[in-house]
Amino acid sequence: MSGTFVGMPAFPTAAREALADTQLRRNLAHATHTIRDKRARVVAEVEDWEDLRLAGAGVKEAALRDLATHLETLEASLVRAGATVHWARDAEEACAIVADVARRHGADEVVKVKSMATQEIGLNEALEAEGIAAWETDLAELIVQLGDDLPSHILVPAIHRNRAEIREIFRRRMADVGRAAPDDLSDEPGVLAGAAREHLREKFLRAKVAVSGANFAVADTGTLVVVESEGNGRMCLTLPEVLVSVVGIEKVVATWSDLDPMLRLLPRSSTGERMNPYTSTWTGVTPGDGPQEVHVVLLDNGRTRALADEVGRQALRCIRCSACLNVCPVYERVGGHAYGSVYPGPIGAILNPLLRGVSDEQTASLPYASSLCGACFEVCPVRIDIPSVLVDQRAAVVDSHRGDRVPKAEAAAMKAAAWTFADARRLRWAERASGLAGRVLGRFSRTTLPGGRAAAGRLPGPGAGWTGARDLPAPPAESFREWWDRTDGGQDGDRR
Amino acid sequence: MSARDEILGRVRAALADVSPAVSVPAAPRVPDRGDLVGLFVERVEDYRAVVTRCAEADLASVVADVLGTARAVVPPGLGLTVADAVVDEGLSAADLDAIDAVVTRAAVGIAETGTIVLDHQPDQGRRAISLVPDLHVCIVDESQVVADVPDAIALLDPARPLTWISGPSATSDIELDRVEGVHGPRTLHVVLVG
Numbered sequence A: 001m002s003g004t005f006v007g008m009p010a011f012p013t014a015a016r017e018a019l020a021d022t023q024l025r026r027n028l029a030h031a032t033h034t035i036r037d038k039r040a041r042v043v044a045e046v047e048d049w050e051d052l053r054l055a056g057a058g059v060k061e062a063a064l065r066d067l068a069t070h071l072e073t074l075e076a077s078l079v080r081a082g083a084t085v086h087w088a089r090d091a092e093e094a095c096a097i098v099a100d101v102a103r104r105h106g107a108d109e110v111v112k113v114k115s116m117a118t119q120e121i122g123l124n125e126a127l128e129a130e131g132i133a134a135w136e137t138d139l140a141e142l143i144v145q146l147g148d149d150l151p152s153h154i155l156v157p158a159i160h161r162n163r164a165e166i167r168e169i170f171r172r173r174m175a176d177v178g179r180a181a182p183d184d185l186s187d188e189p190g191v192l193a194g195a196a197r198e199h200l201r202e203k204f205l206r207a208k209v210a211v212s213g214a215n216f217a218v219a220d221t222g223t224l225v226v227v228e229s230e231g232n233g234r235m236c237l238t239l240p241e242v243l244v245s246v247v248g249i250e251k252v253v254a255t256w257s258d259l260d261p262m263l264r265l266l267p268r269s270s271t272g273e274r275m276n277p278y279t280s281t282w283t284g285v286t287p288g289d290g291p292q293e294v295h296v297v298l299l300d301n302g303r304t305r306a307l308a309d310e311v312g313r314q315a316l317r318c319i320r321c322s323a324c325l326n327v328c329p330v331y332e333r334v335g336g337h338a339y340g341s342v343y344p345g346p347i348g349a350i351l352n353p354l355l356r357g358v359s360d361e362q363t364a365s366l367p368y369a370s371s372l373c374g375a376c377f378e379v380c381p382v383r384i385d386i387p388s389v390l391v392d393q394r395a396a397v398v399d400s401h402r403g404d405r406v407p408k409a410e411a412a413a414m415k416a417a418a419w420t421f422a423d424a425r426r427l428r429w430a431e432r433a434s435g436l437a438g439r440v441l442g443r444f445s446r447t448t449l450p451g452g453r454a455a456a457g458r459l460p461g462p463g464a465g466w467t468g469a470r471d472l473p474a475p476p477a478e479s480f481r482e483w484w485d486r487t488d489g490g491q492d493g494d495r496r
Numbered sequence B: 001m002s003a004r005d006e007i008l009g010r011v012r013a014a015l016a017d018v019s020p021a022v023s024v025p026a027a028p029r030v031p032d033r034g035d036l037v038g039l040f041v042e043r044v045e046d047y048r049a050v051v052t053r054c055a056e057a058d059l060a061s062v063v064a065d066v067l068g069t070a071r072a073v074v075p076p077g078l079g080l081t082v083a084d085a086v087v088d089e090g091l092s093a094a095d096l097d098a099i100d101a102v103v104t105r106a107a108v109g110i111a112e113t114g115t116i117v118l119d120h121q122p123d124q125g126r127r128a129i130s131l132v133p134d135l136h137v138c139i140v141d142e143s144q145v146v147a148d149v150p151d152a153i154a155l156l157d158p159a160r161p162l163t164w165i166s167g168p169s170a171t172s173d174i175e176l177d178r179v180e181g182v183h184g185p186r187t188l189h190v191v192l193v194g
């Protein structure tokens, strides 16, 4: 079925390959700019957007700080509503639980709603190994799955494919796994979507078991929430007899009314709409309506590791809106695949090392996939200070390399970074120096990045491993910290 | 140790240095926008859904016009006679797939976002009936329209399954070209009564 990220090369290598792909870069630039313009328009419509962000960050932060209590409450509420609750320490346990439910119902296939958590645990591959086919039903996920491909963006995973390629994939592959694409299939998006509707409808109508994730899990009521656009989510959540939802433990919010800021923040930040076409909520089993057997798998898989990280735990507030991807100058140029994970972009650069640790080279390279420009923090609906976590994770990478006998170029750069980041005063000094360099590089730069920012060419010395693969955005003339001090954390409204 | 106890133990250990108390700032309210019903219509139409306004007395004929020759399924508690309609008494998904349209009421309308919320009471029916047919005719009373998301959340009962609908289903997955109508009803027609 679809590919896997395991064994992906480290970011610099993967990024160099991605940069050579002009189609990919053009598609990405178009996508990120379009979505971010839409977002900016609907965010500007909300007068108190900054207060709404504060409320959203507060809801998630409060839930995380007392997570054990809320998880116990959630479990009790779910059980009261007729759901079965499972706990999974890691990916393997979670996949085994889902496979077991499917097997008990004699199912050799399940329909799936797009879910980051099930991608993270490699559920499709695990089910396939058990002889159970997992059908992705989100249009983009279907394109990715039929094309034996990898998702490249959280929100629009097939954005690296153009319409002609999608038509080709449908014509070549649909017939192998179900209803074939019509012979006269054109490459009109409306026609392609119609083919997906026909192809998937037969699967929705016959599937016994569905698998979903959840955007939110409400502790005091036991309600799960799925936010979507196409209606494939509603199909999966409504028609099959059995529903299994794999939910990361960080998805908890304390109360029903906590959904208010979240449901206002998410669609505007994500697709740039006032509200997404469909949001479904369900609380256990409703007699005579929808699945009569409901399972919820509460998943750790590294989340408690991230939670233990004093600086990094805020990353668990993430609601996967993908706004930070769309404003990131690095993501825009290299795309999602280079991150080697289902979580790409700025959030991926911090979440992957927090969930998995930095012992492998691939993950260890991620905290460096950033210019620390701070745009990700400004758009984040739950105010995750991604730049600060990145800096902290770089220090963690350095720590993990301290015992190396032969320092690699990377390790050398990291050691310098550690010396710098170990002391706030030195960091301030280094940032100023880098700001200075930014102004100098800006003056001599040979390229301009999207958004008009200057780009620097190849850096000498230890930085060459990174800049050799890309045009490094010149450091901002003002560091994040300087900006923060000058504007009192942005409170005075100065966006510069 | 069970997975449950181990995970909860890890959570407690991870948070040993953290005080659980944190004050959550209240979410801001939208300013008064005046004509809520007018805003609701405008915002629903923004999603390329169709809105028809009518008086209670004309409802049956307006619904008949909207349906035209389409055969509809209706929930048992619709409270309106729809000619030739099939009343849902546990139709299978395959049965529903052979039906063109569905007529339901709604629980709440949200002006700010142009959203209709169904809570699947007997006047709206099971979730499946408003999902499988290709045309959804949704009757909303003007008195059901509230200003914004928090007002809706306060009115809705989380114990019931809820479906929030903002326009017809849509996708932008192919080159970000917006296509209306994928898996849900490809046409949403709101009949606003009042």
Ligand code: SF4
Pocket: A269, A317, A318, A319, A320, A321, A322, A323, A324, A325, A347, A376, A379, A380, A381, A382, A383, A384
């Ligand atoms: S980190 Fe913030 S902006 Fe990025 S996906 Fe998560 S919630 Fe959205």
